[in-house]
Amino acid sequence: MENNVREMFQIMTRRFGLLDKNCCTAGGLDISLVQSHIIYEIDRKHNPSIQQVADALSIDITTFSRQVQSLVKLRLVQKTPLPEDRRINILSLTTQGKFVATVIDEQMNDYLKEVFSHMSEFERDMVINAVKLLNESMAKSSVCCTPLG
Amino acid sequence: MENNVREMFQIMTRRFGLLDKNCCTAGGLDISLVQSHIIYEIDRKHNPSIQQVADALSIDITTFSRQVQSLVKLRLVQKTPLPEDRRINILSLTTQGKFVATVIDEQMNDYLKEVFSHMSEFERDMVINAVKLLNESMAKSSVCCTPLG
DNA sequence: CAAAATACTTGCAAAATGCAAATAATAATG
DNA sequence: CATTATTATTTGCATTTTGCAAGTATTTTG
Secondary structure, X not given: OHHHHHHXXXXXXXXXXXXXXXXXXXXXXXXXXXXXXXXXXXXXXOXXXXXHHHHHHOOOHHHHHHHHHHHHHOOOEEEEEEOOEEEEEEEEEOHHHHHHHHHHHHHHHHHHHHHHOOOOHHHHHHHHHHHHHHHHHHXXXXXXXXXXX | OHHHHHHHHHHHHHHHXXXXXXXXXEOOEEOOHHHHHHHHHXXXXXXXXXXXXXXXXXXXXXXXXXXXXXXXHOOOEEEEEXXXXXXXXXXXXXXXXXXXXXXXXXHHHHHHHHHHOXXXXXXXXXXXXXXXXXXXXXXXXXXXXXXXX
């Protein structure tokens, strides 16, 4: 039993990773896994800086800088220097970028809905509570993942 | 509430992905995320072929072929042609490879133990049941992840 | 104001990726 | 039984991604 716990988490993680990998074609563009995470994070945070998003996703800042450049080139993301500290660049989604974020979000929600359709309502609530609990516990953990939240 | 569901899953997935990213230094070697997944899968399956592992991990077969080559070079993995069909190469872990798999496994289990330590026993059981249920439902899903199990 | 710190970018060189094509072995067909 | 698929894996090649070291620009600190 104890032995299976890691296996269960490994499989679950891999499945969600896979889902991401298949993601995403949106608005006629092929979005990579990393790009979809970046778009998601910019959408979620309120005017994040480059550094903040890189930290949140644990991506090396130099790699991230270039990822942002390519998203800017695709006209999905905008960089705006912060007036009160011009070292800092604020990231935001363009209209096109918001559209892509919405499409990806719908795809993910459809998938989650489909997965939940194989459960009873009781089970569905249990799973949601469990994931919430897991996130809270991981946030408390000293081992990993402090930047996330 | 509905809105938060995807967010919860996104955060959870990212956290477990992160954990993997930090993983692993084992036996004096730095193991990449992809390598740790490959080692895990070879350990888990019984004498898998190259094709089988590539499918299980949804890695392009040509990329995977080269990943295996580098793991062979690191003396963590062995390729053995199958006698009854010499097109097929069976993968197995060397002693060193098994050691690395064990070290990674212990790290992951320690982490899970730490995460669960922030919960009651009741909550822990709920989370484990929920993850099991999730995996079963994802397996039933038509959208994603059929090769996994 | 000079030195240190912060936010970000660029130069490289190494690694990873994936399509197309090759090789090698087996299975299927006529 | 020779020929043609089919399957498993590898290599060529060109592109992309990655991350360290070093750079620029701006702000903070002493």
